Amino acid sequence: MFFQWKSGDYTIRGEKPCYYVLKKVSSTPSLNTNMSGNEVETRSDKVDYPFINDPEVIGKWDSVDFVEDINNFNPEKKSWNGDLYLNNLIFDENGKIENKNITWTKDLVLNTSDKTASKYIIKEINGSKYMFFEWKNGDYIERGATPWYYVLKQAK
Incomplete structure (x- = not known):
């Protein structure tokens, strides 16, 4: 093959x-x-966190960029030139994420299949809310790489 x-x-x-x-x-x-x-040797995170509500995260978030470091994000100029693999995330109440095999609790997105706990940070920039979501893919799990961040903007 x-x-x-x-x-x-x-x-x-x-x-x-x-x-x-x-x-x-x-x-x-x-x-x-x-x-x-x-x-x-694969890397795995603790994924058995209790649910803690975060009303600020509930709703739809659309991907707008992908950055190596949160401080590299500029809402006026996109850093990532290619297509974004992750289009959006919809955070439902009670820790569910629509159409995904993942859940969330305050400050974390939990993937029990991959055994990853990805941090999310919400910041207000120029009057809009942005989420910085750690992208823990195979580079993180199998190669020990530091995760990059998807930048998602809160949908209106």
């Missing part, structure tokens, strides 16, 4: 994707091996 690998080098640095050439050796995958069949 020829597998196109679009890692952080592709999504963040704009480099061309690499291809892995894979040979099937088993029909039973192991949860802790990488593409080459080597054992990998």
